[in-house]
Amino acid sequence: MRLRLSPGMVIDGFTLEEHLATGGMAQIWAVTRENDSTPLVMKFPMLIDSDDPLPIVCFETEQMIMPRLTGPHVPRFVATGPLEPQAYIVMERIPGVSLKARLEDVPLPWAEVVTIGAKVAHALHDLHRQHVIHLDVKPSNIMFRETGEAVLIDYGFARHEQLPDLLAEEFREPFGTTPYMAPEQVLEDRCDPRSDLFALGVMLYFFVTGERPFGTPKGGQIRRRLWQRPVPPRARNPDCPPWLQEIILRCLEVNPEDRYATAAQLALDLEHPDQVLLTERAERLERSGGVETFRRWLKARKAQPLENPNISSQLARAPILLVAIDLSPSAEDLAEAIKAMVQRILALESGARVACLNVLKTSRIAVDVLEDAEGRSLHVQRLIQLRHWGSTLDVPAERITYSVLEAPDPADALVDYARRNNVDHIVLGARASSALRRYLGSVSSQVVAQAPCSVTVVRTSKDRRMGEG
Structure with a gap:
């Protein structure tokens, strides 16, 4: 360490407050900055042993990478200093202790x-x-x-x-x-x-x-x-x-x-x-x-x-594909058209993980009927239908799953699932246009507007003709 660090020392506008930890290659100090209420830490590389270049190289690596990182899963980068007179990195202080x-x-x-x-x-x-x-x-x-x-x-x-x-x-x-x-x-x-x-x-x-x-x-x-x-x-x-x-x-x-x-x-x-x-x-x-x-x-x-x-290519060849299926009898042609689209996508992305979903719409205020006239669970029946639909896809069993979601708003349920599970691509169908759909908005249009990923909307040739009429 080039400087003898102590509480109260000021380095490039940051005041050292408390020594928090010393690891194998760095010291961590809590620091403050005038007119900045953000909890901060300053990391100093251990450069006592000049014969060992590893701490310097690791520090330079971290200096290069941290400014490029964003989001809630990394500490927010604040500032960095060169090796002379004193190398350091300042970042946000995450409250609490590590998983250690x-x-x-x-x-x-x-x-x-x-x-x-x-x-x-x-x-x-x-x-x-x-x-x-x-x-x-x-x-x-x-x-x-x-x-x-x-x-x-x-x-x-x-x-x-x-x-x-x-x-x-x-x-x-x-x-x-x-x-x-x-x-x-x-x-x-x-x-x-x-x-x-x-x-x-x-x-x-x-x-x-x-x-x-x-x-x-x-x-x-x-x-x-x-x-x-x-x-x-x-x-x-x-x-x-x-x-x-x-x-x-x-x-x-x-x-x-x-x-x-x-x-x-x-x-x-x-x-x-x-x-x-x-x-x-x-x-x-x-x-x-x-x-x-x-x-x-x-x-x-x-x-x-x-x-x-390549990291990017590894992620690209193994996306999570959400396939939303309408299982109503009147949507059989649409379900087949979706299957054809999924097969085309899988031909290009052979490592994809496929999540087949159906949304069982529930009422926001009324008591929902979740069984048919014979007392059979609608949820289970939909799950069986989903599995039957997906059984003809050429996907290894460990890379295809089936879920029935119960929600009052199908579009919100699909978007929420996509966001929580890092879905890369959504495939869903859209039925023919109608006055009611134009007034209320279709599920597919809501998903396209709100989804955190790419969306493919599938229509049958019959639906396209009806929509043009």
Whole structure:
């Protein structure tokens, strides 16, 4: 540290108030600025050991990346200073403590773990959409706003795909926190956003079981994750539901292609457990046997990084596609036209996650009738119809889900679902125009006006002719 820091010192208009923490590569101080009531912190790199360039490179990386980040899932950037006379970064101070404080309470109730995981997955998806991979996801780098959003901090190991990767340029070694590092990071690949999903899987495993899936390895021990599977979570904690084990072990797959394609898809499963497709992962109670482990070891000896994926292209080839289906008998032609449109989209975006939805409209004030004349649940009947509609789509079972929403306003329900689940594209149908629709406004026009993503509205040739009349 070039300056001897102390309370009351003023640096470029910021007054040091309180020393908050000292980490391996930085000090954190609470600071104030005249005529600014925003709670702020100032981060100083640890430059005591001039023989170690890593703190400087990590600090320069964070200096480059933080000014480009926006939104509720990152600290708001305020200012930065050069290495001479004193390097620093000023950012907003997030109230409270990091998720590291919960480590003393592990294992946590699985329902709380799911809530934490979904919030972090949403934060990661927002970060990835800004062209950044964090590459050091762990409890101490996660905080929560008073409004509930997860905030990702510390971008010293991060990679921005549109900026120079200083760590990769200056060093030839893996970087990260060893218990949380993805296999590709071990192989010095810093280009895959799914590395952050592996780290989140490690965190979920630890919060559920109280144990880290790969321990705390040192040196060459970190390569063991390339071939050694972890003890299944349910073997350590029988209270862990099979669907949650399915999610965790999928995040921990060695090959990124076998994990979730995006953090948004992971969040969708965490928030809709009834939609999780269970595979043999969910039933595992033991680690792989010796023969299988040996085969995996032989394969790992030849392991090389995958062809470096582009963050944007990875997200683009794995969008979440919301398909709203009208299941009324009079809309059969429209449902087929929507199916044809979805198939065309899937031909271009083969990794898409498809969420098939139908809205069961309810009354705002009257008592709703949710059963037919024979006492059968309308909700269940609609769900069966949805599954029948989607069964002919060429989509793997783990990438298609079905939901029936009950709401008084179908357009609001669809837009809200799209916003909460990071939907990238909505496909829905529109019936022929009519005087009533022109007066009240159609569902499709409301969705187009309010949706947070792109929307494709499908009409049949018959409806188009009627609308032109």
